[in-house]
Amino acid sequence: MVFAMATTSFAQFPESTSMQIDFTAPEPDNFCQMSEYTLDSHDFEGDDNVTYWATNSGGKNHGFNLPAEPMSALVENPQYDEEDPFSMKKAYARRWWSFEYPGHQRETSLQIIDWPMEVIRVRATGAVVSAGRSNAIRTTIHTLFPRKVLPSVRFVHPAGKSSYFEVTLSTGETARFDGLTRKVISGAVSEVAAADGGLTPWGTYTPDPPEEDDEESNQDGLVAREDLLTVGPTPTPNPSQDVPVVVRSAPRSQSIPDAPELPVVAVISSPSPTPTPSPAPSIPMQTRLVYPSTVGDYAGAGLTLISPVTDADFRDPGHPITARTGSPDAACLKSARTAAQKKACSQCVLKSEDLWMSVSGDSYSCRIFKFPTDAAFDTYLRSQCGFGIPKI
Numbered sequence: 001m002v003f004a005m006a007t008t009s010f011a012q013f014p015e016s017t018s019m020q021i022d023f024t025a026p027e028p029d030n031f032c033q034m035s036e037y038t039l040d041s042h043d044f045e046g047d048d049n050v051t052y053w054a055t056n057s058g059g060k061n062h063g064f065n066l067p068a069e070p071m072s073a074l075v076e077n078p079q080y081d082e083e084d085p086f087s088m089k090k091a092y093a094r095r096w097w098s099f100e101y102p103g104h105q106r107e108t109s110l111q112i113i114d115w116p117m118e119v120i121r122v123r124a125t126g127a128v129v130s131a132g133r134s135n136a137i138r139t140t141i142h143t144l145f146p147r148k149v150l151p152s153v154r155f156v157h158p159a160g161k162s163s164y165f166e167v168t169l170s171t172g173e174t175a176r177f178d179g180l181t182r183k184v185i186s187g188a189v190s191e192v193a194a195a196d197g198g199l200t201p202w203g204t205y206t207p208d209p210p211e212e213d214d215e216e217s218n219q220d221g222l223v224a225r226e227d228l229l230t231v232g233p234t235p236t237p238n239p240s241q242d243v244p245v246v247v248r249s250a251p252r253s254q255s256i257p258d259a260p261e262l263p264v265v266a267v268i269s270s271p272s273p274t275p276t277p278s279p280a281p282s283i284p285m286q287t288r289l290v291y292p293s294t295v296g297d298y299a300g301a302g303l304t305l306i307s308p309v310t311d312a313d314f315r316d317p318g319h320p321i322t323a324r325t326g327s328p329d330a331a332c333l334k335s336a337r338t339a340a341q342k343k344a345c346s347q348c349v350l351k352s353e354d355l356w357m358s359v360s361g362d363s364y365s366c367r368i369f370k371f372p373t374d375a376a377f378d379t380y381l382r383s384q385c386g387f388g389i390p391k392i
Contacts, residue, residue: 019150021106021170063100064153066165068182071095071292072198075119075131091117091131093198093292097182097189099151099167107369108151108170110142110189110304112296116198116289123204123284136289139309142298145389146374148172155179171302171392188300198291207282301326301392303381305355315367317353323381327390348385 070092081087098111118134121127147170156179157163163179167187175187184191298304306322307314314321324347332345356367371377378388 019104019152021108021147021149062102062104063098063151065099066097066153066167066177066182067094068097068177068292069094070181071114071183071294072117072290073293075117075128075290077131078128079130079132086133088117088132091119091133093117093290095182095292095296097167097177097296099153099169101150101170104150106147106372108144108147110144110151110169110298112140112142114138114292114296116291118287118289120285120287123286129285134289138291140296141307141309141314143305143307143369144169144171144298144300145303145305145377146171146392169300171300173300173302173392184296188298188302190297190299191294192297194291194293194295198293200289200291202286202288204284204286206284209282299326301390303389305350307352313367315352315356317351319352321350321352321355323348323350323385325387325390327392329387332386345387350384354380 072093074090074092077088077091079087080089082089094115096111096113096115098113099109100111101108115137116134117131118136119128120130122129149168149170149172151170152168154166155163156166164185165177165179165182167175167177169175169188171188173188175189176185177183178185303323303325306324308319312319326346328346333342336342336345355370357370358365358367360366371380374389382388
């Protein structure tokens with residue numbers, strides 16, 4: 001639905017108006033199955049701007065993505081295949097801003113997903129031989145506090161100005177993204193230049209040499225020697241010599257001057273003792289991953305739990321979770337004498353097993369946030385970190 005206004009047009013996506021989080025409502029019975037999402041694209045002005053997540057049952061939206069691209073320099077791909085939907089003519093790194101709220105209850109998150117490209121070049125010349133997508137994804141998950149509303153998004157196109165997306169976070173804060181590139185413009189999220197430019201160091205390797213072509217070899221490893229096709233007396237077998245095999249007889253109509261009619265003999269011999277030349281050595285190559293040239297982060301005044309993504313679920317026991325407040329206590333900062341003391345005013349490390357608990361049923365099992373209300377989590381946070389949830 002599009003609302004025409006004097007200076008601005010708003011594209012309202014489903015559930016684009018933020019809804020208050022009901023802390024008293026129980027999690028739905030199928031909460032653990034809500035990771036089984038299907039993608040439903042919503043376009044505006046011909047551009048695939050927002051992708052919503054929907055469950056297989058119920059049909060409710062449970063989050064949305066803003067795919068930002070390109071997030072790096074473009075690299076021509078010499079191996080581009082127009083018939084391959086995953087092949088890129090010009091490769092680049094991508095970023096997805098993912099806002100999720102499964103169950104429409106207290107479980108919300110901001111996920112920053114960086115998709116790199118892989119570049120392969122010749123070490124000696126630097127010539128690029130391949131550039132394309134890589135699955136070495138980097139993901140950072142932020143659980144934000146205070147939990148006020150479900151995340152929402154709207155598309156705004158001011159008259160005579162560039163369009164943008166306005167996202168409302170679960171804290172009630174807003175962030176703006178460019179309507180075309182989805183790069184951050186302002187608000188409670190940020191993108192700052194990466195110290196390494198998003199580039200991993202070049203790694204050198206030598207590809208395996210191609211296998212030797214042996215199509216002309218028979219199953220016994222013997223090579224047909226056409227140059228040994230002879231006409232003449234059948235040689236006497238000698239264990240030290242090649243053993244002749246009669247291939248066919250000469251027609252009776254043919255004759256050889258000064259010689260009786262004899263069979264035509266083809267000699268199939270073992271390979272020549274002359275060493276076979278080795279395949280040409282492979283050319284040393286180099287490869288590197290190119291991530292977005294900026295680092296995405298939460299930059300609001302609230303509190304975030306920053307979760308590393310590993311091969312296991314970060315909510316499982318044994319993972320360190322960083323708690324960071326965007327509103328450190330002024331008195332704490334004033335009394336801090338060292339950089340470590342100042343950092344402790346706004347950051348501490350918690351244990352994942354103290355934050356998430358396991359729930360299960362007849363056919364499901366998953367982990368959900370242990371503290372049903374912000375008040376309960378604030379009490380725990382102050383006992384562990386010395387600071388609580390900011391009031392914003």
